[in-house]
Amino acid sequence: MSETPGGGERSLKERLDAARKRQGLGLPSKPNRPVDPTEGSALSLGLRVGMELVAAMLVGVAIGWGLDRWLGTRPVFLGVFILIGGAAGVLNVWRIVAPRQ
Amino acid sequence: MAAEHSSIDALGQFELHTTLGALGHSVNFTQANLLMLVCSALILALMYFGMRPSAIVPGRLQAGAELAYKFVHDMCVEQIGEEGRKFFPFVFTLFFFILIGNLLGLLPYSFTYTSHIAVTFALALAVFLLSTGVAIYIHGWHFLSYFVPEGSPKILLPLLFVIEVVSYLSRLISLPVRLFANMMAGHVMMEVFASFMVMMAGAGTVGVVAAFFPQAINVILIGFELLVAALQAYVFALLTCLYLHDAVHLH
Numbered sequence: 415m416s417e418t419p420g421g422g423e424r425s426l427k428e429r430l431d432a433a434r435k436r437q438g439l440g441l442p443s444k445p446n447r448p449v450d451p452t453e454g455s456a457l458s459l460g461l462r463v464g465m466e467l468v469a470a471m472l473v474g475v476a477i478g479w480g481l482d483r484w485l486g487t488r489p490v491f492l493g494v495f496i497l498i499g500g501a502a503g504v505l506n507v508w509r510i511v512a513p514r515q
Numbered sequence: 516m517a518a519e520h521s522s523i524d525a526l527g528q529f530e531l532h533t534t535l536g537a538l539g540h541s542v543n544f545t546q547a548n549l550l551m552l553v554c555s556a557l558i559l560a561l562m563y564f565g566m567r568p569s570a571i572v573p574g575r576l577q578a579g580a581e582l583a584y585k586f587v588h589d590m591c592v593e594q595i596g597e598e599g600r601k602f603f604p605f606v607f608t609l610f611f612f613i614l615i616g617n618l619l620g621l622l623p624y625s626f627t628y629t630s631h632i633a634v635t636f637a638l639a640l641a642v643f644l645l646s647t648g649v650a651i652y653i654h655g656w657h658f659l660s661y662f663v664p665e666g667s668p669k670i671l672l673p674l675l676f677v678i679e680v681v682s683y684l685s686r687l688i689s690l691p692v693r694l695f696a697n698m699m700a701g702h703v704m705m706e707v708f709a710s711f712m713v714m715m716a717g718a719g720t721v722g723v724v725a726a727f728f729p730q731a732i733n734v735i736l737i738g739f740e741l742l743v744a745a746l747q748a749y750v751f752a753l754l755t756c757l758y759l760h761d762a763v764h765l766h
Contacts, residue, residue, distance in 0.1 A: 462693070469688035473681050495681075498674075502681035506689075509682075 459510070466506035474499015523710040525703045529630055547628040554615040583611065587752070594756035598763050602756075605645065609638065610752035617698060617744030621737065629747075630698040635691035642755045643687050650762035661765050690754060697747045701740045708733045 478495025482488040531545040538544070565580025573581055587607045591599035613629055620627025628634050650658045662679035663672065708729040715726040 462689075465689050465693060465696075466685065469692065470682055470685035472688055473684045477681065477684075498677055498681055501678045502685060505678060505682045506685060 463507050463510060466510065467500075467503035470503035470506055471496070471499040474502060523707055525706045525710070528626075528702060528706055529699070546626045547631065547634070550616065550619055550626050550628055551612075554612060554619055557615055557619075558611045583607075587611075590752065590756060594753065595760045595763060599756065599759070602645075602759050606752050606755055606759075609642070609755060610748055613638070613694065613751055614745060614748035617748055618741070620698065620702070621740055621744065627698050627702060629694055630702055632691060632695045635695040638694075638751075639687060639691040642690065642758060646755075646758040646762040649759065650765070653763060654765060658765070661761070686758065690751070694747050694751055697743050701736070701743055705733055705736050705740070708736065 474495040474497075475492070478492035478499075481491040481495070485491070531547055533540045533544055534546050534549050535544055561576070561580055561583070565576045568574060568577055570577060584607070587610055588600075588603055591603045591606050593599075595602060616629045617627065619625055620630065650661065654660075662676050662683065664675055664679065667675050711729040712726045712733070715722040715729065
């Protein structure tokens, strides 16, 4: 009541902004880094790490095998892409366990 | 099914059979298809009958529907950002299709369609194509910079690019396998312990008493499976959100 009209308006606007932000209706903000879905038990983390390693390796083998079949160069690409698949698997694992910046 | 030949047939429960008589047989309509339809009908019924009253003070069903809506909505906005609202229908459908499917599979005489890699792979393929399509639609050729790690030496770029692409493609394997393996492993374990129980009960008085132990384990397993059913649906939806976040924001 004691504030000037302009000051009162601003505080209302601020409060509105705060309320909007609380409800997620404010201006688009930079989303914080999403939470890790597997921050649960060590078992689930271990299973996920194993799965990521195998999945990347499978993709590498599939690409290498396919390229060899297509170009008739067995086993050149298979060997190369097994290594690349392994590296990609380690990259996946690093993405999971890397310390947050 | 293991009782007749006193051997453990843990995988028979995943076989597909046609249902709905001759008509179902002629179009290969299996129990998996039937349960998918039941699942869709349940979700639609929850939304339709839940939201029909649209009371200010919600009843039980409306509260459930609103809770379901808000849960997925918050997950989208939190993980993807403000743009996440656009993907809300997709994530909502995916989450509840998997969740209800997992839960329906725990009912007796039922079938878990999420324990088939074909189903989970198709879902993951949809996620993968959508997130890649969104990334290309928003960023165009700039999308390729997603595969180039910041601050990497020029000479290593081709190698790192290929590794990143393989890592990106490996999502297509790890996402469906996680869901399918969890659902399948749980159902196999329950089947195995149930078979133990039947086999023990067939072995005289001592066996009948001993049969209570596998039964007790199965009671615990059912509770555990309820947790896994909800958790895996949540993880699948959350990872979908993470991938969409990457697609929208690149890094």
